[in-house]
Amino acid sequence: MNAADLALVSGLSVSEQIIFFALAIAMALSAVRMVTTKNLVHAALYLTVVLAGAAGIYILLAAEFVAVTQVLVYIGAIVVLVLFGLFLTRAPLGGDQELDNNQRWLAAIIALFLFGVLGVTLQRGFRGVHVNATVIGSGVPSSNTAAIGISIFHDYVIPFEVASILLLAALVGAVVIARRD
Amino acid sequence: MQLNEFLFLAAFLFCTGVYGVLARKNSVLVLMSVELILNAVNINLIAFGAFDHTIAGQVFALFVIAVAAAEVGVGLAIVLLIYRNRHSIDLDKVDVMKG
Numbered sequence: 054m055n056a057a058d059l060a061l062v063s064g065l066s067v068s069e070q071i072i073f074f075a076l077a078i079a080m081a082l083s084a085v086r087m088v089t090t091k092n093l094v095h096a097a098l099y100l101t102v103v104l105a106g107a108a109g110i111y112i113l114l115a116a117e118f119v120a121v122t123q124v125l126v127y128i129g130a131i132v133v134l135v136l137f138g139l140f141l142t143r144a145p146l147g148g149d150q151e152l153d154n155n156q157r158w159l160a161a162i163i164a165l166f167l168f169g170v171l172g173v174t175l176q177r178g179f180r181g182v183h184v185n186a187t188v189i190g191s192g193v194p195s196s197n198t199a200a201i202g203i204s205i206f207h208d209y210v211i212p213f214e215v216a217s218i219l220l221l222a223a224l225v226g227a228v229v230i231a232r233r234d
Numbered sequence: 235m236q237l238n239e240f241l242f243l244a245a246f247l248f249c250t251g252v253y254g255v256l257a258r259k260n261s262v263l264v265l266m267s268v269e270l271i272l273n274a275v276n277i278n279l280i281a282f283g284a285f286d287h288t289i290a291g292q293v294f295a296l297f298v299i300a301v302a303a304a305e306v307g308v309g310l311a312i313v314l315l316i317y318r319n320r321h322s323i324d325l326d327k328v329d330v331m332k333g
Contacts, residue, residue, distance in 0.1 A: 066235065069235055070235065073235065073239060077239070077243045080243065080247065081243070081246055081247070081250075084246070084247050084250040084251075084270060085250060087250075087254065087266065087267075087270070088250055088251075088253050088254035088257065088258065088263075088267060088270075093260065093262070093263070096263055096266060097266065100266050100269065100270070103247070103270060103273065104269075104273065107273050107276065107277060110240070110243070110277055110280075111276075111277075111280055111295075113235075114240070114280050114281060114283075114284045115284065116280045116283075116284070116292045116295070118292065118296075119276075119280060119292050119295050119296060119299075122296060122299055123276075123299065126299050126302075126303055127269070127273075127299070127302075130303060131269060131302070131303060131306050134306055134307065134310055135262060135265065135266055135269075135306070135310070137310070138262045138265070138310040138313055138314070139262050141314060141317070142262065142313065142314065142317045142323050143317075151259075152258060152259065152260050152263060153257050153258060153259065154257065154258070154259040154325075154326055156256060156257060157257045159256070160252075160253050160256030160257035161253060161257070163252065163253075163256060164249040164250065164252050164253035164256070165249070167248075167249050167252060168245060168246065168249040171245040171248070171249070172242065172245060175238055175241045175242060175245060176238065179237050179238050179241060180238060181236070182236065182237040182238065182285065183235065183236060183237065184235055184236070184237040184240070184281060184284050184285045185235070185284065186284055187284065187287060189287065189288065189289045197289065197292065200289045201289055201292055201293055201296070204289045204290065204293050205293055205296075208290075208293075209293055209297075212297060216297055216300045216301070219300070219301065219304055220300060220303070220304055222304075223303075223304030223305075223307050223308050224307070226308050226311070227307045227308050227310075227311040228311075230308065230311040230312055230314075230315055231311040231314050231315060233318075
C-alpha cells in the first residue's frame with residue numbers, strides 16, 4: 054500500500070469516526086428522551102430518530118440491505134403501527150399526565166448496573182479489536198445484498214420458511230385478538 | 235473502527251430500553267422500549283458479522299426484524315383488547331393475577 058492509498062484509508066477512517074459519533078450521540082440522546090419524555094407522540098418521534106440512526110450505523114458497516122429493510126419495516130411500518138396504537142387507545146396527547154410508575158429509581162439503578170456490567174465485560178473482551186466494513190459477496194458486481202440472498206436461500210431456507218409461518222400466525226393472531234365480537 | 239464503539243452504543247441502547255420497560259406504565263411505551271432493545275441486538279449482530287467477515291450476522295438481523303414486526307403486531311392487538319375491556323392501558327392496573 055503506497056502513501057496515497059494509506060492517506061485515503063486514514064481519511065476514510067476519520068470521516069467514518071465523525072459520522073459514527075454524530076449518529077451515536079443523536080441516538081443516545083433520543084433514546085434517553087424517549088424513555089423520559091412525558092409526551093406520547095414525542096416518544097414515538099424520538100424512537101424514529103433512534104431507528105433512523107441505527108439504519109445509518111448499518112450503512113457504516115456495509116449492511117445496506119439491512120439498512121433499507123430497517124427503514125421500510127421499522128420507520129415505515131412499526132412506528133406507524135405504534136402511533137395507531139397511541140391514537141386508538143385515546144391516549145391523552147398533552148404533556149402533563151404521569152407516564153412513569155413509582156419504580157423509576159429502582160429501574161434506573163438496574164439499568165445503570167446492567168450498563169456497568171456490560172461495559173466492563175466488553176472492555177475486557179474486545180478492547181482494541183478493529184472492525185472493517187467489508188463486502189462479503191463474491192459475484193460480479195459483488196455486494197452484501199447478493200450475499201444475503203444466496204445465504205438465505207442456501208443455508209437458511211428452513212428458518213426463512215419458519216419466519217414466513219411466524220408472520221402468518223402473527224397476522225391471524227392479531228386479527229383474532231383485536232376482533233370485536 | 236473499533237468494534238467496541240458499536241458494542242457500547244448497543245449496550246447503552248439496551249440498558250435504556252430496559253429502563254423504559256421497567257419504569258413506564260403505558261403499555262404502548264413499553265412496546266416501544268422493547269423495540270429499542272431489539273434494535274440494540276441488531277446492531278450487535280451486524281457489528282459481530284462485520285468483525286467475523288460472515289454474512290450470517292446480517293441474515294440474523296433480518297430475522298430479528300421479522301420477529302419484531304410480528305411481536306409489535308400481536309402486542310398492539312393485546313393492548314387494544316386490554317383498552318377495550320378496561321378503558322385504560324395502565325400496566326399497574328392490569329394485575330388480575332395478583333391475589
